[in-house]
Amino acid sequence: MSASSRRGARVGVGTSGSPRQPPRRQSGGVARPAASRRRPPLWWVPLGDEELLDLRFSDLGLALETSPVAPALARLDRELAYRGFVFRPHFWFAEEWFCPDGVPGIAIPFYLGHPRLARLERRMMHEVEGGNARWLARILRHETGHALDNAYRLRRRKRWRDSFGPASRPYPQTYTPRITSRHYVMHLGYWYAQSHPTEDFAETFAVWLPRRSSWRRDYEGWPALRKLHYVNELMAEIRAQPPPVRSRRVVEALGSDRRTLREHYHAKLAGSDRTDAARYDDRLFEVFGLRCENPGQPSAAGFIRQVQPQLQRLLVRRSKLHPYLVDHVVQMMLRRSEELELVVAGSRRITQRDLFVLLERILFDFVRRGRERYAL
Structure with a gap:
């Protein structure tokens, strides 16, 4: 996302076929230490969560x-x-x-810098944004779209504005996507392409970029395909050109950040929005039990992860809804069950059946209401 929308919070080749390798490119974006690439173990790794929370970001040395x-x-x-x-x-x-x-660069969250920090993030926020290889690749492609926009000043082009809208449009505090719209690609969660013109471009670029992306087939018949064709043409035009903006400036880097991790999470939790998923708490309680009442039972979140592929295939087949919407609902319930510390209190077979019925009801509830509001 661009700096204006930072959160306290998925192809074919170019028009001339496989592009030739340019003779020179900008140097890679990671600076190496002068002495050695090997670093000693970080001293704070053995600390407990409470001690870790009292560290300043500048102490981490990632x-x-x-x-x-x-x-x-x-x-x-x-x-x-x-x-x-x-x-x-x-x-x-x-x-x-x-x-x-x-700035044609990308800030990466600290918790991806070490498994110990990722565990803390999961404990505090119940998820790790970019915490698996597929999710991380998607976010990096999205953010690269923003960096490319900055490097080549793409938003100044008339056809860019005609395709995505004016980048000068103010970022909203919240947005309400049209969940059945075909005017936008579906890549990151929460129909993020609909939040702002610059996010629409970044999401479209992210769908186009992967070597094996099947964007022509996936979006056949969608108005969003016109945007993908434009990105395909635009990238063929600029890819071999040195970017006008070559700044290597970094913003709010950890080395100069004196805030503690505790202060960070206090602010992040205060700004988080749980109201959407909380609407379905009573239904979740009908399927799962509370950990405090059923000690030693397997977690509901772990159970959902195990049966997720099978359930999502069945839900897509039964509902005829887009896999993106099905995945959104399943992930929402998975996160909420983790926040509520729910467990599998009865038979796995019956629990899986009841979970399917619950997810199916929520899916149709989403479609019936048509609009959900999400914070940026």
């Missing part, structure tokens, strides 16, 4: 090139190389995901 995100950054580099781009974004650790306005 390094991108030795972090768990390094393979994902290498994969992104290969995707950009395959497309023939001379441009490469630069990266740094910060408190959250964002791409600063006017």
Whole structure:
């Protein structure tokens, strides 16, 4: 996302076929330490959560090139190389995901810098945004769209504005997507492309970028396909050109961040919105039990993860709804069951049957209401 929408919060080749490799490109975005790429174990890893929360971000000493995100950054580099781009974004650790306005670089949240921090994030927020390889790749492609927009000043082009809308439009505090609209691609969650013109572009670029993306087939007959064709043409035009904006500036990097992790999470939790999922708490209680009343039983969240592929295939087949909407509802219930500390209190077979009925009801409730409001 761009800096204006930071959260306290998925192709074919170019018009001339497989693009040739340019003779030169911008250097990679991760600076290496002068002495060695190998670092000693971080001293804070053994600390308990309460002690860890009292650390300042500047105490963490994270390094991108030795972090768990390094393979994902290498994969992104290969995707950009395959497309023939001379441009490469630069990266740094910060408190959250964002791409600063006017800067062709990407801030990556600190909790992706070490498994210990990811565990803390899950305990505090009940999820880790970008915490698996597929999710991380999707977010990086999205943020690269923002960085590319900044590097080439794409939003100034008339056809860009005609396709996505004016980037100068103020970011809303909340947005209400049309969940059945075919004018937007479906990539990140919460119908994020509908939140703002710059997010629409970043999402469209993210769908286009992967080497094996089937965007022509996936969006056949959708008005969103026109945007994808425009992105395909635009990228063929600019990919071999050096970007006009080459700043390597970093914004709000951890090394100069004196805020504690406790202060960060206090603010993040205060700004989080749980009202959407909480609407279905009573229905969840009909399927699962409370951990405090059923000690030692397996978690509901873990159970949902186990049966998720089978349930989603069946829900898509029965409901005839888009897999994106089905996945959204399942993920929403998974997160909420984790927040409520629910467990499987009865038979797994009966629980799976009741969970399917619950998810089916929620899906049709979503379609009936038609609109949900989400915070940016």
